[in-house]
Amino acid sequence: MVYPIVKFGDPVLEREAEEVTEFDTPDLHKFLDDMFESMYAHKGVGLAAPQIGISRKIAVIDVSNGEKPEDKVVLINPMIVKVDGKQEGEEGCLSIPGFREQVKRGRNVTIRARNVRGEVFEQTAEDLLARAFLHETDHLYGKLYITHISALKRDLMKRKIKKLQRAGDWS
Numbered sequence: 795m796v797y798p799i800v801k802f803g804d805p806v807l808e809r810e811a812e813e814v815t816e817f818d819t820p821d822l823h824k825f826l827d828d829m830f831e832s833m834y835a836h837k838g839v840g841l842a843a844p845q846i847g848i849s850r851k852i853a854v855i856d857v858s859n860g861e862k863p864e865d866k867v868v869l870i871n872p873m874i875v876k877v878d879g880k881q882e883g884e885e886g887c888l889s890i891p892g893f894r895e896q897v898k899r900g901r902n903v904t905i906r907a908r909n910v911r912g913e914v915f916e917q918t919a920e921d922l923l924a925r926a927f928l929h930e931t932d933h934l935y936g937k938l939y940i941t942h943i944s945a946l947k948r949d950l951m952k953r954k955i956k957k958l959q960r961a962g963d964w965s
């Protein structure tokens with residue numbers, strides 16, 4: 795099932811999501827399938843559960859856009875444990891469609907998370923996947939990428955979004 799994407803302005807995007815405590819259940823497996831299906835349908839490389847209105851610490855990533863099955867990553871209750879180096883690049887978010895900004899992030903990132911069976915794993919990534927780890931983990935703590943850009947740019951973006959909201963072009 796493809797879920798609609800929750801857009802910026804909905805409070806679910808700006809609060810910390812709940813930890814997952816039950817693993818390997820049919821519901822969790824189904825939910826993860828739906829998250830991947832929703833992410834591909836909306837052409838994202840990452841999707842966090844709050845973006846479909848579910849405030850749980852679950853995110854999926856596939857930086858290959860469905861090209862390489864081995865690139866699929868499931869993150870449950872993730873924590874960033876190490877960040878090294880720097881990268882700067884354009885970032886966008888399915889919840890803030892039509893906008894992209896330059897964002898500075900770490901280049902090498904180690905994440906610790908649980909998989910669908912509840913097993914803890916660590917993975918170290920660089921470049922785009924490192925960026926996705928940071929972006930999606932931020933989502934699960936109620937933080938959007940626009941918190942990493944200048945206040946001036948953020949305010950300008952928010953004003954543009956308000957205009958779209960008033961025109962009924964945002965929801």
Ligand code: NI
Nearest residue numbers: 886887888889
């Ligand atoms: Ni996002």
